[in-house]
Amino acid sequence: MIEPVLVGVAFLAGLAFRRVGMPPLLGYLLAGFLAGGLQLGDADVINVLSDVGIILLLFTIGLKLNVRELLAPQIWATASLHTIIVVPLTSLMLMGLVLLMPGIGGMDTTVALTLAFALSFSSTVFAVKIFDERGEGSALHAKIAIGILIVQDIFAVSYLVLSADRAPSPWAFALLGLPLLRPLLVFLLKQAGHGELLVLFGIAVALGSAELFEMVHLKAGLGALLFGILLSGVDKSVELYKSLINFKDIFLTAFFLSIGYTGLPSGDMLLVALVIASLIIIRPLIYFGLLLMFRLRARTSLLVGLSLFNYSEFGLIVAAMAVKGGQLPEVWLTTLAVAMALSLFIAVPFNTHVHSLYARLATRLQKMERSELLVQERPVDLGEAEIVIFGMGRIGSGAYDYLSQHYPDKIVGVEESADKALKLRLAGISCVPGDASDRDFLERAELHRRKMVLVSLTNHSENVDVVKLLQQLNYKGNIAVVSRFSDQQEELISMGCITFNLYAEAGHGFAERVMEEMV
Structure with missing residues (x-):
């Protein structure tokens, strides 16, 4: 059972941050570290609720996703080029830290590349939350950012599948026939009406698809995303999306709480976490340059870059698998968790004031735009x-x-x-x-x-x-x-x-x- 004290602490911390003009999720992060240190609540229950939140998040993203948009160069090419640029740079930095701080232990090239790959993703949870709070879910910059995040999630899932202890089940090939289920799913969606049956249908499909993919040794989140896509493009899917928003947000609170339960590293590793967190300053600059190259406006490029201005929950999953496989000392998991939390604290003020920031920099940034913009940007x-x-x-x-x-x-x-x-x-x-x-x-x-x-x-x-x-x-x-x-x-x-x-x-x-x- 979740401790009532933990729920109260999360509420008060979230309320305090909202009163000073910051997103409540920062309060949830602090509450998670406090709860982890004081051993409040059941960490296993929090992790289960966190998983449900991520599954519902990916399912709702699928409901609004247009697969054709992922094929746009400004999405798939930007995500790919960012990974190609960031992973080697981060690897060199990590190996340099080992030389400067012998106390953190040795690190070979494979371990450095694994950690760098884990740090190359941005948080889908954070970006969606920010766009929802600003009411920008349908804006062009939001669609581009979410598209890049989905491509990154595909990279992460591919890595997890290839590096898993067990290969996908032969039954996984049967999932290629999923499009055949679309008529049945759409029929059931329309029959669900407008009340609690609609919500129950959405949750059942999201959790059921996640369990189905787990049974064939694939990532649960991938199943939720794909089933959301199967239901997208019909009028009723918009209503379903709106019906699930509050449930998704409540469960995602558990995700932010769960980060704190990994604990705090000590000594040199805490310093490493601070250094890793500070590196995200480079990230929006890389995105900004790449998106300008693909003929987007300076404003769109800035909004996208800053929304991806953090580390991702997938980084913790990749690190956990590396620890389980003996490729990484366990202390790196808590180090990455702290780095991710710190990256969110750094990213939130920039995203909260992004429009006023652009207003101050607009004249200089617009000089960097390509002479011919994309049709959507004209x-x-x-x-x-x-x-x-x-x-x-x-x-x-x-x-x-x-x-x-x-x-x-x-x-x-x-x-x-x-x-x-x-x-x-x-x-x-x-x-x-x-x-x-x-x-x-x-x-x-x-x-x-x-x-x-x-x-x-x-x-x-x-x-x-x-x-x-x-x-x-x-x-x-x-x-x-x-x-x-x-x-x-x-x-x-x-x-x-x-x-x-x-x-x-x-x-x-x-x-x-x-x-x-x-x-």
């Missing part, structure tokens, strides 16, 4: 629209339909998902792909020509950031923003916005609609 034209709607979800689309009746041909929607923007245009809706939190996009939008901006994005913090950005750019028109709670509404009003509280005013909208039909 400027879009808002035309003669006088009203702009940021976020074309259900609320934004509903506002577009209503306003179009009163101001025909004067409205344009802006949607961060290029695929969704294309579908809306094909349906006859004026919509362009764009990121409302992108300062470059807003500067090119000729805001002085727009009389009103409606902001209806994924979460409140993202809405507030867009309002601040509009005000920094001296936008003089009306800004209308959706809110969900009274404190959010008050904050937006204090910023001079027109605001509509979805929950408080839903009844009014419902009654108004009924009266329209009765007339």
